[in-house]
Amino acid sequence: MKDNQVNVGIIGLGTVGTGVARILLEQKDLLTTRTGLTFKLSGIAELNWDIDRNLDLTGVNCYRDANQLLDDASIDIIIETIGGYEPAYTFVAKALKNRKHVVTANKALIATKGRELFKLAQEYGVDLMFEASVGGGIPIIKGLREGLVANKIQSMYGILNGTSNYILTRMYQEEMEFGQALQEAKAKGFAEADPTLDVGGGDAAHKLTILASIAASGFVDFNKLSVEGITKITKLDIKFAKDFGYVIKLLAVYREQPEGLDLRVHPTLVPNSHLLAAVSNELNAVFVKGDFVGSTMFYGPGAGERPTASAIVSDIVDLSRDLLLKEDRHLCNRTFNPENEVKVVPIEEISNRYYLRFFTLDEPGILSRIAGVLGEFNISIASMVQLETHEQEHYVPIVLLTHQAREKDMNDALAKIGKYDFVKDDYLRLRLF
Ligand code: HSE
Numbered sequence: 249m250k251d252n253q254v255n256v257g258i259i260g261l262g263t264v265g266t267g268v269a270r271i272l273l274e275q276k277d278l279l280t281t282r283t284g285l286t287f288k289l290s291g292i293a294e295l296n297w298d299i300d301r302n303l304d305l306t307g308v309n310c311y312r313d314a315n316q317l318l319d320d321a322s323i324d325i326i327i328e329t330i331g332g333y334e335p336a337y338t339f340v341a342k343a344l345k346n347r348k349h350v351v352t353a354n355k356a357l358i359a360t361k362g363r364e365l366f367k368l369a370q371e372y373g374v375d376l377m378f379e380a381s382v383g384g385g386i387p388i389i390k391g392l393r394e395g396l397v398a399n400k401i402q403s404m405y406g407i408l409n410g411t412s413n414y415i416l417t418r419m420y421q422e423e424m425e426f427g428q429a430l431q432e433a434k435a436k437g438f439a440e441a442d443p444t445l446d447v448g449g450g451d452a453a454h455k456l457t458i459l460a461s462i463a464a465s466g467f468v469d470f471n472k473l474s475v476e477g478i479t480k481i482t483k484l485d486i487k488f489a490k491d492f493g494y495v496i497k498l499l500a501v502y503r504e505q506p507e508g509l510d511l512r513v514h515p516t517l518v519p520n521s522h523l524l525a526a527v528s529n530e531l532n533a534v535f536v537k538g539d540f541v542g543s544t545m546f547y548g549p550g551a552g553e554r555p556t557a558s559a560i561v562s563d564i565v566d567l568s569r570d571l572l573l574k575e576d577r578h579l580c581n582r583t584f585n586p587e588n589e590v591k592v593v594p595i596e597e598i599s600n601r602y603y604l605r606f607f608t609l610d611e612p613g614i615l616s617r618i619a620g621v622l623g624e625f626n627i628s629i630a631s632m633v634q635l636e637t638h639e640q641e642h643y644v645p646i647v648l649l650t651h652q653a654r655e656k657d658m659n660d661a662l663a664k665i666g667k668y669d670f671v672k673d674d675y676l677r678l679r680l681f
Pocket of ligand 1: 384408409410411412438439440446451550551552
């Protein structure tokens with residue numbers, strides 16, 4: 249950095265990259281007032297220059313080849329907003345090796361390749377920042393790293409995927425089926441290019457991996473998380489949950505346990521009275537409990553051009569402190585320690601309350617046989633509902649809520665119940681908050 253000017257280069261002028269460019273151009277004076285520094289948008293690398301993005305790029309170097317930007321010695325900070333694994337990984341690695349700080353919104357990259365990239369950052373004396381990778385505009389990463397730095401994090405419950413939350417909200421409010429709500433979410437542009445990551449829980453799991461690594465000051469292996477999506481939930485399940493006083497949310501769960509961390513993503517019945525139950529549509533929230541602060545909730549827009557760009561620019565400003573002081577804080581390595589792998593407790597060893605929904609024949613003795621198997625595996629029933637009629641001929645829906653039971657016992661019980669020919673095999677097991 250020369251004369252208090254920070255030179256910024258953006259790779260990828262999609263939704264988020266455009267937002268970053270817009271802030272650097274439109275909020276230039278505000279940023280200078282607040283920091284005493286000038287943030288200059290020096291260059292952009294983008295393959296498609298045919299779109300009108302409503303940006304005045306006079307004086308900005310516009311490239312098609314990202315290497316031209318990465319090889320520009322005057323650039324201090326590179327913003328990676330192309331997403332996905334490749335070529336994002338190659339560009340970020342090259343930027344770090346060229347001793348440029350990097351800011352990214354790429355949760356898949358940080359969650360799965362963070363270990364290598366943070367090592368590179370350390371080796372080359374630069375930082376890799378990723379506030380925008382979780383919760384869009386919500387400052388949850390700075391919240392954990394700085395605001396809650398004095399606390400051991402005991403638990404976190406996150407609604408981290410806007411697409412799934414939108415779908416579940418529409419299913420709840422409009423009594424829609426999953427497919428119709430997914431079409432709406434796609435039309436609104438919330439979903440990833442491959443919506444499997446959204447509705448399958450992978451996107452939320454990437455984000456949980458990142459939050460957990462920070463909260464536990466260690467390294468969490470993404471592959472050790474238990475991940476379940478929302479694709480099997482029907483409007484009937486939403487209705488049953490509603491009648492029991494719950495709303496179904498795709499929750500990312502972090503719980504400190506004596507044996508390690510309980511980390512999982514799955515649809516969860518959240519009681520109507522909990523703050524998370526009110527987080528609707530595409531909004532995100534993280535409910536965090538620290539040992540000194542108690543319970544806190546971070547809430548806001550989890551995606552989109554302006555919120556995500558807002559988070560990226562907060563990282564740019566943060567990094568400019570290092571440039572100004574010629575300091576190397578190794579922020580990422582302090583809070584995402586690649587040398588300290590966190591133990592994840594297998595979900596089979598965790599206990600939960602459960603929601604079970606079966607379609608069974610409506611004949612004498614069936615309920616007692618299901619209850620008998622649950623009893624055999626030490627699972628106690630808390631409530632039960634059977635509907636008289638259902639559009640599927642001969643089969644009726646039966647829903648049970650259980651008391652706390654071990655996941656392993658529940659797996660064994662369901663394997664046995666699933667073999668009965670009076671039970672259809674599309675039964676559903678959800679967990680309660
Ligand atoms: N597809 C993501 C979501 C976008 O629905 O939350 C932000 O990561």
